[in-house]
Amino acid sequence: MQDVASEIQLRDEEGGIRPDFLHAVSSALDENDAGKVRNLTLRLHESDLADLIELLKPEQRELLIAMLGEDFKPGALTELDETVRDQLLEEMPAEQVAEALQQLDSDEAVYLIENLDKEDQSDILAKLPYFERIALERSLEYPEDSAGRLMQTDLIAVPPYWSVGQTIDFMRLADDLPDRFYEIFVVDPAYHLIGAVPLNRLLRSKRGVNIEAITEHDIRPIQVEDDQEEVAREFERYNLTSAPVVDADKRLVGVITADDVVEVVQEEAEEDILSMGGVAGAAVTDTVWQTQRHRFVWLFINLGAALLAVWVISQFEATIEQMVVLAVLMPIVASMGGNAANQTMTVTVRALATRDLGPANVYRVIGRETLVGLLNGLVFATLLGTVVYFWFGNDELGLVIAAAMIVNFFVAALAGILIPLTLNFFDIDPAVASGVFVTTVTDVVGFFAFLGLATLWLI
Numbered sequence: 001m002q003d004v005a006s007e008i009q010l011r012d013e014e015g016g017i018r019p020d021f022l023h024a025v026s027s028a029l030d031e032n033d034a035g036k037v038r039n040l041t042l043r044l045h046e047s048d049l050a051d052l053i054e055l056l057k058p059e060q061r062e063l064l065i066a067m068l069g070e071d072f073k074p075g076a077l078t079e080l081d082e083t084v085r086d087q088l089l090e091e092m093p094a095e096q097v098a099e100a101l102q103q104l105d106s107d108e109a110v111y112l113i114e115n116l117d118k119e120d121q122s123d124i125l126a127k128l129p130y131f132e133r134i135a136l137e138r139s140l141e142y143p144e145d146s147a148g149r150l151m152q153t154d155l156i157a158v159p160p161y162w163s164v165g166q167t168i169d170f171m172r173l174a175d176d177l178p179d180r181f182y183e184i185f186v187v188d189p190a191y192h193l194i195g196a197v198p199l200n201r202l203l204r205s206k207r208g209v210n211i212e213a214i215t216e217h218d219i220r221p222i223q224v225e226d227d228q229e230e231v232a233r234e235f236e237r238y239n240l241t242s243a244p245v246v247d248a249d250k251r252l253v254g255v256i257t258a259d260d261v262v263e264v265v266q267e268e269a270e271e272d273i274l275s276m277g278g279v280a281g282a283a284v285t286d287t288v289w290q291t292q293r294h295r296f297v298w299l300f301i302n303l304g305a306a307l308l309a310v311w312v313i314s315q316f317e318a319t320i321e322q323m324v325v326l327a328v329l330m331p332i333v334a335s336m337g338g339n340a341a342n343q344t345m346t347v348t349v350r351a352l353a354t355r356d357l358g359p360a361n362v363y364r365v366i367g368r369e370t371l372v373g374l375l376n377g378l379v380f381a382t383l384l385g386t387v388v389y390f391w392f393g394n395d396e397l398g399l400v401i402a403a404a405m406i407v408n409f410f411v412a413a414l415a416g417i418l419i420p421l422t423l424n425f426f427d428i429d430p431a432v433a434s435g436v437f438v439t440t441v442t443d444v445v446g447f448f449a450f451l452g453l454a455t456l457w458l459i
Helices: 002-007 019-030 034-041 046-055 058-071 075-079 082-091 094-102 106-113 118-125 130-140 164-173 199-204 228-238 258-276 288-314 317-322 325-353 362-392 395-425 430-457
Strands: 183-187 193-198 242-246 252-257
Touching: 019 034, 019 046, 019 058, 034 058, 046 058, 046 075, 046 082, 058 082, 075 082, 075 106, 082 106, 094 106, 094 118, 094 130, 106 118, 106 130, 106 252, 118 130, 164 199, 183 199, 183 252, 193 199, 193 242, 228 242, 228 258, 252 258, 288 317, 288 430, 317 325, 317 430, 325 362, 325 395, 325 430, 362 395, 395 430
Parallel strands: none
Antiparallel strands: 183 193, 242 252
16 A cells, blocks of 8 residues: 555646546545555645645545544644635534644634634534633634734743743743744733743843843734734734734733734735635635626626616717727727726735825826826827728728727726725725726726717717
8 A cells, every 4th residue: 555655646747636646535535445545645744635625526525534533634624725624614523623623723723613603613612621612712702804813822921030041941841832933922910011032032041041131122012903914014014923912901812923924915815816806705616506606796797887888889879870880999999998997906906905005105106097098098099090090091080099099098097096096995895896897987988988089070
């Protein structure tokens, strides 16, 4: 069996799970060959195991976990796509989930069960030891996507009057230290945060030195209810490795580390990309019904926007009948304006998400985007007007479409920046809602400008 496992490589050159490895595991599961399954999967890293679980059939996932038994790595559950993870947790016995939670850091344990129904959460938490249950229940009380959900409660806090030697001896003897930590926090008797001592400074200090003497007081604590996006910005702005989390009374309640923030950055970037496409919350592991439900709403809204554009065209039906070539050319104006608006909108939404666009520079950026829209409008108006003139031999038609291009590029630039700004002002996520409004504006203005000018000038 050892030879079988060593001969089958896990990943291909692009980093994906190799089909032959997936087939070997899947076949072993179908044959109920626990020995072969364990031989193939026992040595996998928890992230690799999670990728493998996502690719298996739904009925095979629980079987794989059962065959691995006590050797199953609970960390793999936190690496799973949300849809697959929740499905697995609903199928797994509460005792098994509780055992997995006890092997995870507190932040990972919260992440694992936060989306479950209250009843399922209660069943699982009831199987935990008292102190672990209380800690998880307290973390679950914090708002979703807040620092309180992101932090881990396992940390090291010492009083300022301890010596370096006492602190080191404490860490050597304690059984419940975090698996990884980068600094030791200094607190008063009421657990108010005083400062922090980086590990490198602690280890370089003599045993008799007082902790207060090497404490850094210039630290940046995170408020427990801060949004996780704001936390990520703090880490990026100040190059933090870890940061203490405090409550409203300035008491130390947890710590956030850089690896937690990396996951936040990836999650937020993925969410923004999906939102821009109108499929927020969708995943490749979703069922047909879930996928259709995610996409229906914005497709329905887009249908309404398209009908509005068609209504504008219908108002110029007589003009189009007299000059059929207009019907051939008008999609160009709308599509070019739409692409220009999407470029501006994408830059604006990203700048809003990273806080690079705000009251201090908003008017300058609006002015820049407007000028860019006008310049691009002039350039492409000249190009398209020239093409239309030589193609159809009609100089007036070339001038009409050139003028319509300039108008639509100008409006596209304004729409691309003003619509996200307006939505953001009213606390509506611009990544989700901007696209449909921007497309509607550019289509309606493009058709109206082109057909309206044609009616006035050519008919």
